[in-house]
Amino acid sequence: xxxxxxxxxxxxxxxxxxxxxxxxxxxxxxxxxxxxxxxxxxxxxxxxxxxxxxxxxxxxxxxxxxxxxxxxxxxxxxxxxxxxxxxxxxxxxxxxxxxxxxxxxxxxxxxxxxxxxxxxxxxxxxxxxxxxxxxxxxxxxxxxxxxxxxxxxxxxxxxxxxxxxxxxxxxxxxxxxxxxxxxxxxxxxxxxxxxxxxxxxxxxxxxxxxxxxxxxxxxxxxxxxx
Numbered sequence: 001x002x003x004x005x006x007x008x009x010x011x012x013x014x015x016x017x018x019x020x021x022x023x024x025x026x027x028x029x030x031x032x033x034x035x036x037x038x039x040x041x042x043x044x045x046x047x048x049x050x051x052x053x054x055x056x057x058x059x060x061x062x063x064x065x066x067x068x069x070x071x072x073x074x075x076x077x078x079x080x081x082x083x084x085x086x087x088x089x090x091x092x093x094x095x096x097x098x099x100x101x102x103x104x105x106x107x108x109x110x111x112x113x114x115x116x117x118x119x120x121x122x123x124x125x126x127x128x129x130x131x132x133x134x135x136x137x138x139x140x141x142x143x144x145x146x147x148x149x150x151x152x153x154x155x156x157x158x159x160x161x162x163x164x165x166x167x168x169x170x171x172x173x174x175x176x177x178x179x180x181x182x183x184x185x186x187x188x189x190x191x192x193x194x195x196x197x198x199x200x201x202x203x204x205x206x207x208x209x210x211x212x213x214x215x216x217x218x219x220x221x222x223x224x225x226x
Contacts, residue, residue, distance in 0.1 A: 002113060003047070006032045007039045007065070008054035008078065013099065017052050017078070020106040027110050036060045040068060048073055050094075050113050055079040066093070074116060076109050128175050130156065130165040137163055141179070145193055145204050147172050149186040159205060181222050184212040197223050 004027055006017045014032040021029035030046070033039040036057055053075050055062035066075050075092075080099040094116055095109035115129075127140045139156060146157040149169040156163040169188065173180075179192040189202050189209045196203040201210055202219070211219050 002027050002049045002110070002117060004029050004050040004052065005039060005042065005048055006052040006078075007034075007036055007057070007062070008032075008052075009034050009057045010054075013054065013078065016100070017106075020103050023103060024107060024110050026114055036062075036065050040065075043069060043073075049117060050074045050076065050110075052076050052078050052097075056081060074113050076113065130163060130167070132163060132165050137165075139163065141177055141190070142192075144190055145207060146190065146209050147176075147180075147188040157207065181219060183215050183219055184210050185214075191222065194223075 004021065006014055006021075006029060008014050008017070011034060014034070018029060018032060021027050027050075030048070031039075031042060033042070036059055039051075051066075051069060051073060053062045053065060055077055056079060057065075062077060062079070066077075069075070074094045076095045076097060077093050078097045078099060078101070094113045097105060097109055126142070127138055129136045130139055139158070143158045143160075144156060145159065147169060148155045148157060150164075152166060152168075153164050154167050154169055154172055156165065169186065173182065173188055176188065179190055180188050181191050183189050183202060187209055189204065191202075193204045194202045195205070197219075199211070199216065201208045203209075
């Protein structure tokens with residue numbers, strides 16, 4: 001769950017954010033502020049993951065405010081002025097919402113924040129998104145048994161389905177958590193789901209995945225340490 005606050009000198013803008021936030025299941029909007037100074041005082045005593053931050057405010061601009069918040073706190077700028085966008089991204093903002101924004105656009109920005117939060121140092125992501133013929137598909141690592149290279153594609157073997165994506169196994173390997181191990185030139189297996197380790201194969205969820213000769217020592221060493 002992402003803990004968030006919103007800062008905007010216009011109450012109507014805050015009402016829009018409150019309405020949108022109530023429909024995002026992984027977002028908890030704890031407070032809203034029309035006064036940036038009050039928000040700074042709140043941040044001294046409360047750990048917040050995300051700030052929805054207006055830029056054009058009377059006492060202190062959102063750009064200046066962003067430089068005062070803790071470095072690990074994510075910022076999504078909200079403003080009616082598109083000419084601030086470049087400066088906003090220079091400050092490593094997660095996203096930039098141009099008013100008026102709808103729920104779909106708001107949700108997309110929140111998803112970016114959630115994904116960034118999962119990928120912070122010390123945290124391993126819980127999922128990834130794959131580009132498929134039907135669009136973006138969310139893949140939970142806890143459900144992913146194996147990645148299998150098939151020509152110019154990778155087949156993702158999940159517990160209850162298979163998903164095909166045009167991507168290389170080398171590209172995918174960079175995105176996988178440490179529980180995944182290369183067992184073959186064409187296979188990466190989720191060791192967390194392996195039920196049985198044999199010399200030439202791993203067995204997970206009653207499916208067999210090969211271990212090639214060139215990867216045997218690596219695989220054996222990996223499971224000896226677990």
